[in-house]
Amino acid sequence: MGKIENLALPEIGSHALGTGKLPVEQYVSQEFFELEKEHIFRKSWLLVGRESDVKVPGDYQNFMVDTLGVSVVIARGKDQKLRAFYNACTHRGARLVNASTGNVRALVCNFHGWSFNLEGDLINVPDAALFADLDQKQEHLKPIHLDVWGGFIFINLAEKPEWTLREYLKPLDDKFDRYLGNKDWSWSFGWRAKFKANWKLIVDAQIEGYHVDMTHRKTIAGAIPGSNTAAYYFPESIGVPCGVAAYRPEDVSRGMQTPMNLLSAKYGATSIYTKPERQFAAEGGEGVLKEDHPLWIFDNYLVFPNIVLFVQKGQILIQRTLPISADECIWEVDFYHTERPTSFGHVFNMEQGVIQIRDVLSEDLYTAEGIHANFKCGAISHVSLNKQEVPLRAYYNRLLSAIEQDQAKEKP
Amino acid sequence: MSTAANATQSRPEISGLENHLAAWGLPTTEKRLSKRLSSNMEEVRSFYDAMLPRLPEFIEYLNQFPLDAIPKEAHQMAWATLAMCEVDNAINKWNDITLDTGIDILRMIPKKSFPDRGQQ
Numbered sequence A: 001m002g003k004i005e006n007l008a009l010p011e012i013g014s015h016a017l018g019t020g021k022l023p024v025e026q027y028v029s030q031e032f033f034e035l036e037k038e039h040i041f042r043k044s045w046l047l048v049g050r051e052s053d054v055k056v057p058g059d060y061q062n063f064m065v066d067t068l069g070v071s072v073v074i075a076r077g078k079d080q081k082l083r084a085f086y087n088a089c090t091h092r093g094a095r096l097v098n099a100s101t102g103n104v105r106a107l108v109c110n111f112h113g114w115s116f117n118l119e120g121d122l123i124n125v126p127d128a129a130l131f132a133d134l135d136q137k138q139e140h141l142k143p144i145h146l147d148v149w150g151g152f153i154f155i156n157l158a159e160k161p162e163w164t165l166r167e168y169l170k171p172l173d174d175k176f177d178r179y180l181g182n183k184d185w186s187w188s189f190g191w192r193a194k195f196k197a198n199w200k201l202i203v204d205a206q207i208e209g210y211h212v213d214m215t216h217r218k219t220i221a222g223a224i225p226g227s228n229t230a231a232y233y234f235p236e237s238i239g240v241p242c243g244v245a246a247y248r249p250e251d252v253s254r255g256m257q258t259p260m261n262l263l264s265a266k267y268g269a270t271s272i273y274t275k276p277e278r279q280f281a282a283e284g285g286e287g288v289l290k291e292d293h294p295l296w297i298f299d300n301y302l303v304f305p306n307i308v309l310f311v312q313k314g315q316i317l318i319q320r321t322l323p324i325s326a327d328e329c330i331w332e333v334d335f336y337h338t339e340r341p342t343s344f345g346h347v348f349n350m351e352q353g354v355i356q357i358r359d360v361l362s363e364d365l366y367t368a369e370g371i372h373a374n375f376k377c378g379a380i381s382h383v384s385l386n387k388q389e390v391p392l393r394a395y396y397n398r399l400l401s402a403i404e405q406d407q408a409k410e411k412p
Numbered sequence B: 001m002s003t004a005a006n007a008t009q010s011r012p013e014i015s016g017l018e019n020h021l022a023a024w025g026l027p028t029t030e031k032r033l034s035k036r037l038s039s040n041m042e043e044v045r046s047f048y049d050a051m052l053p054r055l056p057e058f059i060e061y062l063n064q065f066p067l068d069a070i071p072k073e074a075h076q077m078a079w080a081t082l083a084m085c086e087v088d089n090a091i092n093k094w095n096d097i098t099l100d101t102g103i104d105i106l107r108m109i110p111k112k113s114f115p116d117r118g119q120q
């Protein structure tokens, strides 16, 4: 480790996807948002949960796809299988569950008491004789396609998904599935907020490294120099168009290492902005973690359309952004770690890491609402992108191609 | 594994710090954040300056217990130690109570779990 030739960084980006300006209608146009709803959110694999949160038979989770007004129930059946259904009673359409999580023996509708087992079959109808010709077998809950990868639950609202989840996620392969699906991961912390901005602006802020030196000048600038954040794009991929890699500076003294950062670094590895003195344990990262590079910190991947997944040794960060309308979105960030703190030193390290990342995220989120307003009022009609911002081109191209391909399929 | 019974390092002397520990020894990150937001820079700086030289000793002392066996009398010290993380940037990077190049930090609502999206 540490040999000079190993310090070479990947290309910072590429002009391969062109150099022209991009229009901004896709952020503010109501018609475009309708296309996104129909051809993207209804057709893509959407990350909605973590399998370990729905662990035993009867566990369920209720996930709202606000974009489409679709409420989904994800439940583990007696046969251990996870299934997803529309949260809609087949009698007269009432919601079956209202709590966001729980454990039940059956899904019982509060309106007239129809009940369904966790496989979605209608199993009891009060006073069934009152119905003239009810065929209970036909009243199964409406199923939704579900699959699990990397320990995460994905759903697809299409009648028949165009791709399997594994096809969709390439180049993220089975090695990622194994690493991220490792049972050692546990949820540590996270935040959520609402923004008056198009959902894609929040995604954009995490898929380029050009902003780091300026946006983060009052927190982490220098600790991850913008010049050490290389852009990836994956032209062949269906669901992972691009990503960003982050490397420490060659000169470790760069970045503002406060006495607090240095002290916390003795006890853990939660902060990605300070070189820790001890590392997280992380089994099975071969082919996923770039540990042979002494400066590598993380890779992130845009899981189309709305997830940015940061993969690191012993730490996963997931940013989810879901539109409510063209002009408003829900933002969430969640952290997973392979180790739970067992000593105060580790708690202290975690607290320092949590607060550092919280403040950094507050900077990442600072520009979206202003940009949105500027696009919406017509002050800005086009944007310029450099080669380090090539992921935004890849994202834009995928957005358009996903819509076009799906529209073409619908034509007779 | 060490326990309270075989703790080797005795509780650090805190005389002179009592007021700081009482003011900042708050049990949650959210309470410590509110404390920062409702303080002025002089208050934050006097807390930071008083605590910093003592911090390694406090952490080493607290670190010898299993988490659930930290003596009750030391909780305030533990929380005040964590409050130092909350004031680090204000002191060392912003020279200000708040970050003026980020969203209002109170807009970021701490989640309790992955599926936690508040009241829907």
Ligand code: FES
Pocket: A089, A090, A091, A092, A093, A094, A109, A110, A111, A112, A113, A114
């Ligand atoms: S709507 Fe569910 S039982 Fe009537």
Ligand SMILES: [Fe+2]
Pocket: A205, A206, A211, A212, A215, A216, A364
């Ligand atoms: Fe950033």
